[in-house]
Amino acid sequence: MTAKTSYLTSTIGQKQVVALSGLSLSLFVLAHMMGNLLIFVSPQAYNMYGHALVSTPLIYVAEAGLVLFFALHVFLAIRLTWLNRGARPQAYAVSAKGEKATHFVQKTLLAQGLVILVFVILHLITFKYGKVYWVTYDGVTVRDLHRLIIEVFSQPGYLTWYLVALVVLGLHLSHGVSSALQTFGAAHPQLTPLLKKIGLGYALIVSLGFISLPIYVYFIY
Amino acid sequence: MAGTTGKTLNLKLRIWRQSGPDKEGSFVDYEAKNISTDASFLEMLDVINVELVKKGEDPIEFDHDCREGICGSCSMVINGSPHGPDRGTATCQLHMRRFQDGQTVVVEPFRAKAFPLVKDLAVDRSSFDRIIQSGGYISVNTGNAPDANSLPVPKENADMAFAAATCIGCGACVAACKNASASLFVSAKLAHLALLPQGQAERDQRTLKMVAQMDEEGFGACTNTGACSAACPKEISLENIARMNRDYAKATLKDRKTSV
Ligand code: HEM
Numbered sequence: 001m002t003a004k005t006s007y008l009t010s011t012i013g014q015k016q017v018v019a020l021s022g023l024s025l026s027l028f029v030l031a032h033m034m035g036n037l038l039i040f041v042s043p044q045a046y047n048m049y050g051h052a053l054v055s056t057p058l059i060y061v062a063e064a065g066l067v068l069f070f071a072l073h074v075f076l077a078i079r080l081t082w083l084n085r086g087a088r089p090q091a092y093a094v095s096a097k098g099e100k101a102t103h104f105v106q107k108t109l110l111a112q113g114l115v116i117l118v119f120v121i122l123h124l125i126t127f128k129y130g131k132v133y134w135v136t137y138d139g140v141t142v143r144d145l146h147r148l149i150i151e152v153f154s155q156p157g158y159l160t161w162y163l164v165a166l167v168v169l170g171l172h173l174s175h176g177v178s179s180a181l182q183t184f185g186a187a188h189p190q191l192t193p194l195l196k197k198i199g200l201g202y203a204l205i206v207s208l209g210f211i212s213l214p215i216y217v218y219f220i221y
Numbered sequence: 222m223a224g225t226t227g228k229t230l231n232l233k234l235r236i237w238r239q240s241g242p243d244k245e246g247s248f249v250d251y252e253a254k255n256i257s258t259d260a261s262f263l264e265m266l267d268v269i270n271v272e273l274v275k276k277g278e279d280p281i282e283f284d285h286d287c288r289e290g291i292c293g294s295c296s297m298v299i300n301g302s303p304h305g306p307d308r309g310t311a312t313c314q315l316h317m318r319r320f321q322d323g324q325t326v327v328v329e330p331f332r333a334k335a336f337p338l339v340k341d342l343a344v345d346r347s348s349f350d351r352i353i354q355s356g357g358y359i360s361v362n363t364g365n366a367p368d369a370n371s372l373p374v375p376k377e378n379a380d381m382a383f384a385a386a387t388c389i390g391c392g393a394c395v396a397a398c399k400n401a402s403a404s405l406f407v408s409a410k411l412a413h414l415a416l417l418p419q420g421q422a423e424r425d426q427r428t429l430k431m432v433a434q435m436d437e438e439g440f441g442a443c444t445n446t447g448a449c450s451a452a453c454p455k456e457i458s459l460e461n462i463a464r465m466n467r468d469y470a471k472a473t474l475k476d477r478k479t480s481v
């Protein structure tokens with residue numbers, strides 16, 4: 001084995017791949033959230049945006065990248081969590097309280113991830129591979145995703161599940177974004193506390209931004 | 222006695238007893254009566270042990286040496302926290318005034334696959350020694366102490382190296398971490414050399430070897446929870462783990478060997 005091959009089996013190397021894929025996915029969810037906000041402009045703006053995305057050949061590159069990052073993230077995160085559990089075969093009878101305690105968000109990263117995984121699969125089934133309606137704007141016929149969204153989020157069951165999943169995503173990011181920077185080696189006595197706040201803000205913006213759409217559809221539209 | 226408050230308290234103790242590595246262990250309840258609030262946690266255990274010996278029972282095994290917070294021997298988890306509730310404090314420096322009269326105190330050994338249990342509260346931390354042996358030193362002859370300022374070291378680096386070098390290798394970081402990761406320990410032992418000129422020649426190889434040994438010993442990975450630093454009696458900073466992470470990536474890229 002050379003240093004390069006052992007990197008991929010080392011705890012630090014694997015964690016850096018989790019961090020790289022996690023940060024890439026974090027950028028993706030921010031972009032996705034901002035795209036969703038077009039619903040507040042008009043149904044046409046929303047549908048034309050979706051159409052523009054699927055009309056460029058670059059979409060295949062982007063999708064392949066996303067699938068790759070997602071798969072790597074899930075695989076390595078599960079593998080590391082497994083290894084971590086094995087490193088403490090016998091649990092403590094009492095868990096720490098106060099300053100020396102570990103935050104519950106950090107203890108439940110895998111559970112959050114599994115909720116996100118289930119969510120993503122169902123989400124793709126509902127929308128990407130879901131019912132197809134068409135609409136024509138100025139002679140251009142495009143997929144009427146807006147109609148599907150209204151149909152889906154008028155159902156209280158969908159609404160609730162989306163809210164839960166998006167809060168969980170927010171929790172995941174609230175730890176993940178700043179944690180990934182530390183994993184790469186960025187730490188500084190003044191900048192790190194600031195980056196932690198930025199990470200929390202990032203999580204809040206992504207989570208609330210996503211949540212605004214189903215809430216708007218259910219309660220206001 | 223001069224300097225004592227003369228106050229005492231009673232505690233209900235639940236202590237992990239296990240007669241050997243392969244034996245079944247369990248919690249045993251003890252009453253600690255009339256313990257001076259000026260006593261340290263270890264002195265309180267001494268009192269219990271004297272009672273046990275008088276009764277012809279096996280005393281509670283625990284590691285200790287300096288009892289002044291510098292050797293890192295005193296390993297135990299008190300009510301879920303390594304070294305007890307206070308920050309920057311080793312168990313030997315934890316005083317009984319920190320507890321309330323009548324309180325229940327649960328004492329467990331450090332739990333980690335890489336720290337196999339020896340007896341009761343004592344665990345085998347030689348995995349730490351093997352990590353140091355894998356590269357945590359400078360192998361050239363450094364000669365006599367150089368003349369002052371003949372080898373310039375920026376003040377900040379000297380301070381950071383010194384702060385990292387205060388690690389007493391107690392293992393509380395491992396005990397506190399939900400993953401039983403040794404990242405804080407290993408990163409401190411890398412940092413105190415990586416920040417100084419004498420440590421540069423072997424910096425990359427040292428990082429690769431010590432990280433490999435850390436993984437080999439069966440410690441977990443780092444989730445960046447910070448529980449290690451919170452439990453550390455020397456309050457070693459998480460910045461060291463960040464430095465280890467980037468040094469490890471850099472050393473991996475720079476390495477030219479065809480096998481390690
Ligand atoms: C949009 C989806 C996701 C995003 C944006 C995301 C983002 C992140 C980020 C940024 C980190 C921090 C990496 C680090 O600390 O260096 C992380 C950690 C983690 N992720 Fe995700 N993640 C996503 C989905 C998932 C899924 C589906 C799983 C499922 C198994 C998962 C499981 C984990 C786990 C277990 C960790 C912690 C690993 C550790 O112990 O340090 N994540 N995630």
Ligand code: FES
Pocket residue numbers: 284285286287288289290291292293294295311312313314
């Ligand atoms: S006995 Fe030496 S540090 Fe506690």
